[in-house]
Amino acid sequence: MKKVKIALLGLGNVGRGVWMILNSNKEEIMKRSGYEVEVAKILVRDISKPRGVEVPLGLLTTDFNDIINDDEIKIIVEVMGGIEPAREYMIAAMDKKKHIVTANKMLLATGGDELFEKADKEGVMFNYEASVAGGIPIINGINESLTANKVERLYGIVNGTTNYILTKMAFDGLDFNDALKEAQEMGYAEADPTSDIEGFDSQYKLAILSSLAFGTKIKIEDVYREGITKIESVDIQYAKEFKKVIKLLAIVKDNDGRLELRVHPTMIPENHPLANVYDSFNAVLIKGNAVGDLMFYGRGAGDLPTGSAVVSDVVSILRSNIEIENLNPVVKNNLWVKEISDISEIDSKYYMRLTVADRPGVLGEISSVVGENNVSLRSVIQKGLDVENENKVTIVLVTHMTKEGNIKSAIEELYKLDAVYKINNFIRMEDFN
Amino acid sequence: MKKVKIALLGLGNVGRGVWMILNSNKEEIMKRSGYEVEVAKILVRDISKPRGVEVPLGLLTTDFNDIINDDEIKIIVEVMGGIEPAREYMIAAMDKKKHIVTANKMLLATGGDELFEKADKEGVMFNYEASVAGGIPIINGINESLTANKVERLYGIVNGTTNYILTKMAFDGLDFNDALKEAQEMGYAEADPTSDIEGFDSQYKLAILSSLAFGTKIKIEDVYREGITKIESVDIQYAKEFKKVIKLLAIVKDNDGRLELRVHPTMIPENHPLANVYDSFNAVLIKGNAVGDLMFYGRGAGDLPTGSAVVSDVVSILRSNIEIENLNPVVKNNLWVKEISDISEIDSKYYMRLTVADRPGVLGEISSVVGENNVSLRSVIQKGLDVENENKVTIVLVTHMTKEGNIKSAIEELYKLDAVYKINNFIRMEDFN
The missing domain is CATH 3.30.360.10 (Dihydrodipicolinate Reductase; domain 2)
Structure with a gap:
């Protein structure tokens, strides 16, 4: 059986899950990847902190140099989170041709481009299944x-x-x-x-x-x-x-x-x-x-589900023939250029809940204002009196499809009506058509 | 842009879907795979049959030799179904170091071993996402x-x-x-x-x-x-x-x-x-x-969903660096040996619907027989008279967890009771615990 050494950056919730899975499912991972995976080092901030899991103390280090300078470590698993030093460590690891697995959504969402391009340039794998929706692939x-x-x-x-x-x-x-x-x-x-x-x-x-x-x-x-x-x-x-x-x-x-x-x-x-x-x-x-x-x-979320995604990313690197230099990963976020709509441009149906005066003609006034802003109503519900105040009632409106901009104008206009005390809420509706 | 030639075996429902996707989503597939995919030949039984899709007649052939002997064709997409000649064609194609994508569940379920081993031996990719659950990966x-x-x-x-x-x-x-x-x-x-x-x-x-x-x-x-x-x-x-x-x-x-x-x-x-x-x-x-x-x-199911799985399998072959000989696919069904339980050994809860005589004491008799067979009842429902016969009623039993063997013995014993006319149905229950 071939052996491979990896290092973890971080031993919090997700790191603990990774450690537990690598131990409890050792045989599965060996058979499926063709490698015996050894965690050679784990970077932590505080070695004495209790971890809720039994890890040999000798594996823990507070010095990233112990990891980056160990040429036997082929894969870095970043589960520390946050922007820095996670970003810096991953860049340094890729410089040393180490492959990366990360669960870091914040860093990917804000600085993913740099990391994707670096991986592409260095010919290393960069996997991040665990960054979104935990165990869901x-x-x-x-x-x-x-x-x-x-x-x-x-x-x-x-x-x-x-x-x-x-x-x-x-x-x-x-x-x-x-x-x-x-x-x-x-x-x-x-x-x-x-x-x-x-x-x-x-x-x-x-x-x-x-x-x-x-x-x-x-x-x-x-x-x-x-x-x-x-x-x-x-x-x-x-x-x-x-x-x-x-x-x-x-x-x-x-x-x-x-x-x-x-x-x-x-x-x-x-x-x-x-x-x-x-x-x-x-x-x-x-x-x-x-x-x-x-x-x-x-x-x-959770240590084991998220750990499952992390470890499957490790297996996927092992299977992609780690011994070949320059694995040629594909940068996947630079294939198309798209324009972005402003929220005011979206089409949606809307639910609105208003507190209004309890007097004749109010519904008519509201319907008129809404209609003048090109919003067409699908249903209107008026329930009994509010408890707090006998002169106020709740009205719920549901609209047909309309531009969000129209809803916003309608809301502005509604606030000008004496009869409208408050627009308590408006919630977009989606029927997936 | 690199180009690659593929061939389809079959142009039925799924084949049509594959053709349509390769055409309508050409740009997506090119950008994501790095290749322009050209369908060079399509094997059909009857060239004159209407296909519900516009395919240049020159692509159609009834002779598999046109495909197997074309060294420019790198990937064979088998969407003809059935055991033979699909099996024979795929084996022949792998002999020629062509990669395979298939949607053939029947062949995989009955003769998959031979195909997996052949792919492993020849170092070709063998993908079959479409064989189960259509477009679901x-x-x-x-x-x-x-x-x-x-x-x-x-x-x-x-x-x-x-x-x-x-x-x-x-x-x-x-x-x-x-x-x-x-x-x-x-x-x-x-x-x-x-x-x-x-x-x-x-x-x-x-x-x-x-x-x-x-x-x-x-x-x-x-x-x-x-x-x-x-x-x-x-x-x-x-x-x-x-x-x-x-x-x-x-x-x-x-x-x-x-x-x-x-x-x-x-x-x-x-x-x-x-x-x-x-x-x-x-x-x-x-x-x-x-x-x-x-x-x-x-x-x-459906032409486009299943075609989606087939074409994603083609892209996955293209991405795995088709120009390298001997891609080293992993045979994934020979990692463990498992024993198989007989259905009589399973544990389940059961729903049973019986037609029984409408007279006092029947429920007691039934409960006794069921209990003697180590089946414990969770609930019993007796509804009004059957329409057909005034002397018969329907009884519905729901059991606690028990071995299927016990249920089968109970059913045998129940049939010996004069009061039991028919055991209309028994359905296993699952609560996913």
Whole structure:
């Protein structure tokens, strides 16, 4: 059996998963890769920190030079996260013709170009399956299995924390703050949950997926972003009445060469496969012009699922004949140039919830304003009196397809009406047609 | 741009899809593979047959020698189906160092070993993504993305025809024959639907998937098989009462090195992702010891979805550096040896529907017989009188987990009771724990 040495940068959650899998599934990995994989070194910041896993202390080092200068180490597994020094270490490793596996979504989404080009230049493999949707092989799916397709659309539930919160709100009737608290207690949400609940995490992932699916460079700021903090239980209740559920979707659509990229809470039909993705599970639905609808579903986070993606990336390097110099990896994000639409240009249906004066003629005033802005209403629901104030009622509007710009103008105009106290929420709807 | 010539064997449904994709997505394929792909020859049985697609007549040939002797043709795409002459042609092509892409599930399931070994010996690529579940990249998923896992279980809805029929029975209340007729009118079922409705098609596919997922050789006869012809509307109604749906599942479980392999109608919880796979869609759920639950969902048949898988296989060959001789493909079904369980050894829960005499004490008699055979009942439902005969009633039993052998003995004993007229159906249940 041939042997190969690898090094881990980082031994947090994902690093621990990688270590555990390399040990418990040693035989599988050997048979499938043709190599016995030895972890020769693990870079950590603090050697004395407890790791929740038994690792021989001799493997741990705080000095990257121990790794970069060891010519026997052929593959670097970067699971430390963050921008620096992860970026610097990977560049240095590629200079030494070491192959790279990384799980670093933030770095890929913001500085992926440099890394792809460096790998191409040095003829080393650069794999990053674990950077999006944990154990779900969506990167490989796009890069290897959709090569015969023009991708038309992609919809993803790529953040487990927010999906857990929305599931709890829908099924257990929790409000946002209680659901968040529960997610934190369960370990699904960080102490500072901003990156998840404000949609930044999904934004990174959509940038990565889109750049691969469309073979083009996507910048983070090309992706419009809204989080789920504005979702109230009452919105979820109304969604149910329309046979919809609310999910934080990452969406990209190719409209004749112009891409619209957006992350926001979205009302989707309750019988759609994405609607049935619960708890912390992730899923990505891709529509290709040949394959039609294709969905990948699984665990988007966690030590072992993410570790599974990392280790499969290692196996894929071993199989691609590591002994050949200059493996000729393909840079996959520079095949096409695409224009990016502004969010105001998108077409969508919308749900709007308003608090208005409870007097005759209000519905008519609202309908007129909405109509004047070229928004056509599909349904209007007026429920009983608000508890807080006897003179106020809630009205829910659902529109037909319209430009987002029209909705924004309508909202501006609605605020000028005396009868409109507040536009509590507006949520985009998607029916996947 | 480099150019490569390929040949198609067959121009039926899938062949047409491949032709259409190679033309409509030419630019995508060129950019992603680095090659301009030219179809140099297409083998057909009858040149004058209308094909529903515009193909230059000069490309068509009825003589395989035109293809095998053309050294410029580097890749053979076998989309003719059936055992012979497909097998013979592929062997001959590999002798000439041509790479192979095939969509032939029947041949792979019955004679795959010979083809894998031949490819290994000749150093040619042998790709077969399209052989299972059409456009869903499940072969690539198992072979490339689950390499870090011990696969524990796999559940598949891999036959679109039966899933369409079961969907129509459940949603439109059709009985089996009417649903089958509709499937035939829609083009989802063949004039002779035996291979689909009796589960043979699923059996082939499960054999292929299992041999890859467990790295072992699986023979067709290792897979227990039942079709869906015994499912009546009333069973679907009862399933609903238990919050279950009935699907034709292909199941494999690894019980400490012993595999159980089976295809049969299965009652599954209505909120499980596989329960929400409707119409002719396919899905495969895999449970790996690291990745957890992973599901792939999409179109399991059709010219373009299946063509998408075929063409992605062509691209994958082009990317693996076709100019190198001896590409060293890995035979993936000879890594482990597994034992196969008999169907009588499986553990399951069961649904049973019986027609029994409508008199006091019958339920007690039945419960005793069932209990004597070590089957413990979870619930018993007795509905009103049967319409046909006032002295007969329907009883539905649901058991706890038990060995199938116990159920079979119980059924034998039940038939000895005077009060039991008929055991109308028994259906295995699965709750994915």
